[in-house]
Amino acid sequence: MDTARNTALEAWMKEHGHSSNSLAEAVNEAQERLTGRPGGFDGSSVRAWKAGKVRWPKSATRRALEDVTGLPVTALGFVPRRRAPLTPASPQEATDMKRRTLISGAAAAAASAAAPAAVAPRRIGMSDVDRLQRRFAEVIASDHRHGGQLRIEQQAAALADEALNLQNAGGATQRVRSSLYACAASFRSSAMWAAIDGRRYEEAAKHMREAQALAEMSGDQAIKFRIWSHAGTMYRHLGRPADALAANDVARGLHITRRDPLFACLGHARHAATLGLIGDTAPVQRALGCAQDAFDRTDPDLARPVWMIAACDGAELETLALAAHLRLGNFEQAETHAHRSLTLLRPQMQRDRAINTVRLAHAQLAQGDADAATASAMKVPVDAATQHARVSRMLQDFGAALRATAHGSPTVQTWTEYTAAWRATA
Incomplete structure (x- = not known):
């Protein structure tokens, strides 16, 4: 057959x-x-x-x-098996059956023409969650390469809405529903971070409020930690250290920091970066010491969210120590942490590499080495220098500091010509 x-x-x-x-x-x-x-x-x-x-x-x-x-x-496309009748029908029964079939078939056809077709209710499962998590990994990878771009923010926000729409698309277990809220919160936190990184702080605050509500509904401690940590970073960039410290305290107080030392490490290191903003040297050193102790206790084989990739190998700890010491004016220590971070950062993390390269240039310039500082700043890729809001702003600040400290020198002329060239190609 x-x-x-x-x-x-x-x-x-x-x-x-x-x-x-x-x-x-x-x-x-x-x-x-x-x-x-x-x-x-x-x-x-x-x-x-x-x-x-x-x-x-x-x-x-x-x-x-x-x-x-x-x-x-x-x-x-699968078709259920049909059972054959137990006894053959008589000729008269067969005739009656054919007549009834024709009548009922005509009635059914008329009814289907008059009414919309019924749609079988969809069942939402972990396969849908897995698909969204793969999309989240794509958003994280794009952020590592480019960071701060409006398109990343918009894509992440759209995916958050997609995750929420699935809640109303069919039946699901409580586990699946909690996972969908966690996915939506994850996407919103990435939209928030892209807006922070692009210096779009008003939009970042809107994403933050939505992300916090979704995270509460999910009960996911890891995503709560990420959102409150990002909130601390946002307030730090806005020059609101008290709010930044309060947000960091919420993140550091979550149970996940006691279950996994790597979360505790991140909490302490981000706290140190904020304390550096207000010039508290001793607390910065204590916080960084606690971060290093926690990092030394981490289990490298433990499964963690994809957004923690830089924390797992110590690159983010070095990055935050660099930021803290740079703000304190400990430029020699800042340079040491800059070199360490650039060694540890994975190749795909181009945005962080660009930022830390500019920080290295600032640390070198503050120590009086204008030539080395300019050489470092010139290593920043042109696309990051022209398309990433934070990197562009940091390079503008570097240029101003260079002109102030080495006015009229050949190094300033080199930097001026270099920046004019890449601005022309932007």
Whole structure:
């Protein structure tokens, strides 16, 4: 007997970027979650489904497919088996049945033409959450490369709305709903950070308020920590140290800082950066000491959110120590931390590398080495110098400081010609 291809399943796989092997793997994982026993499917199993060779999978397989896709299996092109009648019908019964079938078929056709088609309720599952988390990783990667761009802020805000819209798209468990709120809060926190990084502080504050509400509904301690830490950074950039310290205190007081020393490390280091703003040398040293102690106690194999990538290898600790010492006027120590941070930063973290390179130039200039400082500043990529608001502002401040300390020198002339050249190409 000829078999019709399952075009509905093929269309779903194409829309969601699944190959036969990747869908088989997802179904195996879902079946293990649901039954406690892993599935035994591979790419050939899925190809058999697509070819129509398997029209109605076993019940455990159907449940796993529904968990992965969020759709009933009938919407995926699978057809339930029909039972044959136990005894053959008489000729008269057959005639009556045909007549009733024609009448009921006509009535059904009329009814379907008059009323909209019923849509099967969708089931929202962890596969939807996993998809959003992959998009969140893409936003983080874009932020590491470019940072502060309006398009990153807008993309993250749109994805937060997408996560929230799923709450009303169908049924879901409490675990899934909490995870969706956590995803929405994560995206809003990235929109907030992009606005801070781009010096769009009014928009950042709006994103912050939404992110905080979503984080409370999710109950996710890690995202609460990120949002309050970003709030501290925003207030620090706004020149509001009291508010920055208060926001940092909220982050440092979360239970997650006691469960995972790496969160405690970040909390102390960001607190030190804020204390540097108000010139408290001894508290800065204590906070950095606590941060280093916490970092030394971290478990490198513990799974952590994707946004903590710079914290895991110590790059962010060095970055925040650099910021704190630069604000205190400890320029030699600041230069040491700058070199360490640039060594530890991963290649994809181009935004942080540009910022810390400018900070290094400021530390060198403050120690009287205008030539080394200018050479460092000239290492900042042109696209970061012209397109990133914070980097542009920091380079403008460097140029002003260079002209004030080395007025009329060949170094100033070199810097002036260099900046004129890259501004012309911007």
